[in-house]
Ligand code: FES
């Protein structure tokens with residue numbers, strides 16, 4: 001039995017502790033907003049927060065997430081999250097949208113620690129999140145917008 | 152998915168020929184049917200028959216005052232759902248905030264792409280173009296019906312009724328009602344036989360920046376993709392496919408695989424061996440434990456270097472004449488200077504962010520699919536064929552796709568056939584979900600073809616192009632697909648020569664010769680299809696000729712575009728906005744390219760910095776003429792996105808084979824563009840009143856040559872083959 005707290009709710013899962021957290025979330029908790037893009041920590045589509053920090057759920061064994069506080073985009077909240085999601089919508093960042101849960105989770109974690117990120121900060125924090133639709137121009141603008149809104 | 156599925160919300164009966172149906176009592180709504188052609192209609196208001204669903208609708212308005220457009224096109228990210236809703240809302244005079252969308256079910260009789268005959272399909276950048284009149288007529292007819300309903304309710308002349316922002320008002324009094332309030336009465340009105348569309352001067356939505364209808368859900372994480380669907384007792388399947396294309400299963404040993412907890416079944420299918428399990432992780436572990444031996448007698452065993460050598464040898468033989476204008480050979484023979492240039496292009500994977508997947512339930516006499524279907528007609532036919540059903544017995548539930556770039560529009564329905572084969576193999580005893588991993592995707596074929604182009608072009612003594620002989624070597628992508636009849640002419644596949652066949656430049660002596668090079672590697676259209684290679688060749692050769700003639704590359708092109716004012720206009724605009732002609736510091740260069748694809752013209756000016764072998768693209772300035780820009784912000788987004796998508800293919804992406812085995816496997820060795828590499832992108836739209844043309848793809852073709860030409864400007868080194876950096 002693996003105990004996990006996801007979005008504030010406790011869960012007990014009878015699954016292989018070797019299973020990546022991503023598949024536990026998607027297949028066993030039906031929290032499907034966290035996406036599968038590469039399964040090898042190359043793309044960031046599976047980004048979740050563990051204690052506020054952006055983590056790739058595909059590269060973490062669910063056994064290692066035991067007793068941790070996990071937040072997925074379904075449960076993310078607070079003024080930073082609101083500012084980011086608001087900016088994302090105002091800019092119409094999304095195209096296919098598949099990468100965007102991960103992008104948003106990375107952006108929230110960036111703004112949580114760096115209130116006024118420079119372009120270089122954005123590059124560093126967001127380079128692990130691939131957007132195959134190429135929405136980077138707007139992601140960058142939206143992060144700056146959100147920083148302004150939070151200032 | 153903005154509202155519950157229509158099949159749940161409605162129950163109504165009407166023949167297919169009916170184009171207005173009432174669900175009156177059932178939902179208190181207004182449902183408007185097919186508008187092509189305007190013809191006899193019948194009214195079924197007040198006569199709902201429980202349990203019967205006829206999806207003969209494009210539009211649904213409920214008592215909740217929401218206007219739902221049933222979109223016949225699939226959303227892969229290009230904003231099609233927003234665009235179609237804009238066309239309806241414009242003529243209906245609805246308020247943008249009340250607009251919603253739903254995907255149409257698979258029914259090619261009603262929801263065909265008007266450019267593709269009897270096929271329900273999204274692709275070739277045609278969604279807005281083919282719906283331009285159709286969807287506006289849907290809105291216009293509905294508006295007239297609401298006007299008539301209001302006139303009847305208030306007993307006033309229809310001329311005194313105005314509709315604005317979703318409110319129907321009587322001009323002479325304070326009476327007004329929402330569309331939702333009038334929906335039931337409007338449904339009882341005869342459908343008008345003829346509608347007038349607004350002149351452009353009266354548009355208030357078309358041409359403005361309306362927010363995307365799918366933004367909120369995709370930003371909140373509530374958008375549902377096919378891979379998010381879970382059916383009761385669903386089994387997840389992954390397939391072990393051969394390392395070499397064309398190999399088949401000789402034998403397999405599943406004894407270790409079936410020991411993995413959660414693994415339920417192992418079955419051999421045409422494409423390999425599938426492991427079915429209770430969840431994805433168990434299926435993947437089961438697949439890792441499989442032992443398969445392959446029959447490689449029909450397999451591709453060549454390396455890409457060998458394929459290239461064979462391509463080169465082919466250019467020395469006589470190919471098929473695809474096009475011949477004037478006398479190219481004589482034009483070259485009389486040239487004062489000639490240029491001979493070879494370009495090679497690698498296989499490319501589409502690598503959409505969401506790897507392929509889909510779900511099927513097979514119930515013996517019917518089947519149901521949950522998938523991101525780009526070509527519903529093909530998927531429906533292919534699934535039906537495998538299952539021994541009629542196409543209409545296969546119901547398709549279309550979901551958002553996490554990108555496609557062509558991959559979800561499989562011309563042969565490859566993964567839908569896998570899915571149907573699996574559902575059949577287990578006799579439909581459980582819903583089956585197929586999952587491709589990223590490795591399956593990168594290694595799985597259906598690539599943009601590997602090609603070789605050879606151009607020989609000459610200039611006369613006055614620096615004008617005297618002749619151009621062009622050769623292309625490629626495997627054909629349409630052979631063996633349902634598209635063969637349309638896209639194959641005299642042995643020549645249109646995608647091999649798209650862009651070369653309708654070159655805008657004034658070339659008096661010009662010929663194109665094609666060599667077909669078969670291979671077991673499965674191929675497919677890749678965003679912008681043939682233009683993804685032809686534009687690069689044409690625009691690089693033109694640039695080289697301009698330099699050879701000591702002419703400015705923009706001025707040289709403009710001379711050749713005298714008969715093509717729209718192409719010339721985008722070129723001028725991009726050049727002007729980019730500051731063409733300025734002197735740049737050492738190590739930096741500026742290059743230009745212009746190309747027409749899918750009837751849209753795009754010019755790009757690229758600024759690059761080169762340090763050693765490192766190329767950085769600093770800025771792209773684009774000018775676009777796509778006719779009326781229905782939503783200019785989405786047009787801008789598509790060009791920005793095209794730059795982001797294609798940049799990595801310009802600089803580094805390639806699928807290579809070693810002894811037939813794909814060398815790449817994931818985003819580390821087939822790495823898409825990342826944030827830190829993204830250039831600034833400026834997009835300028837040429838104002839136009841021409842009917843809208845494509846925008847999902849046309850942003851790609853000019854990118855590679857603009858960058859290559861900029862690298863030449865910076866370094867004096869001419870890189871021709873893609874990816875550019877592989878040569879640098
Ligand atoms: S799926 Fe986890 S980083 Fe790509």
Ligand code: FES
Pocket residue numbers: 094095096097098099100130131132133134135228504553554
């Ligand atoms: S929006 Fe499609 S991958 Fe980012």
